[in-house]
Amino acid sequence: MSCFRDFLRHLRQPFGYARSPHPNIAGIVGLGTAIELATADIGGHNARIAVLRDRMLKGILDTISHSRLNGHPQKRLPGNLNVSFEFIEGESMLLWLDDEGICGSTGSACTSGSLEPSHVMLAIGLPHEIAHGSLRLTLGDANTEQDVDRVLDVLPKVVAKLRDMSPLSHKSGKEGGRNV
């Protein structure tokens, strides 16, 4: 009972005369349940997503030339994939992917509100032009193998379409700049 009294006292509002507020019981129970669900099988959850992520990575690197993984192959969040494609810019990739119902993100300047690409991409050693061509895709529990297959079907076409109109394509002999 003393615990409950302390609880009420600590929730007291200013001025002394106002009643103690009602704690958000539903919110507290909901948060507790959400944490339970999220952590109940965290190892299995991570392993499942990592399998999908690795499948997506392999598919991308196998089918799209001049592509690369950004960051460490294993030491990363299980659902996180970040890749770069030479000769193209990230925002134009996102616009086409969005059109196909695929959500992603890029380190290109064009989405940052400035003209500088992601400082993280630069900090891990990518030259500016490769940072501009980065794409981040993240997977969660709701994603399936079909989702990964769909990305692997759509993404190579998007990259090819943009490379076709790029003055930097490998056909022109310009290999996308320095340090590549």
Place this chain on the structure above:
Amino acid sequence: MYSDKVMDHFKNPRNVGEIENPDGVGEVGNPVCGDIMKIFITVKDNIITDAKFKTFGCGAAIASSSMATELVKGKTLEEAWAVSNKAVAEALEGLPPIKMHCSVLAEEGIHKAINDYRKKQGLPQWEEKHPHSHDHGEEPVCEH
């Protein structure tokens, strides 16, 4: 964030490609800044009879290249030179403020292509507004 017109020119760009043996070529931008435009023109009797582009860049850069090449086709060199970045942006029903530099690149690309033609013809160069912006130097400045 983009107008319907920008999305139309991004998804169905007009005049993509290269012209074989062009009369003038203009390349502006820098991969470091995330945008490069290469504009090709064919000129007959002082009129731009064909214009094509290749662009590395965002949606606005691709749409600006597409619109700029559309706007200069059929124009005299003097008329084409007068096509401003504002005209390109207006024809696209507006660009977000951060993307206005894409329309500036398009204007500069056209100017460079025209001056390249004039140079080949032994004609004096017309004065460009930003002759050194987005140049391919050691330390490019990404701004407009």
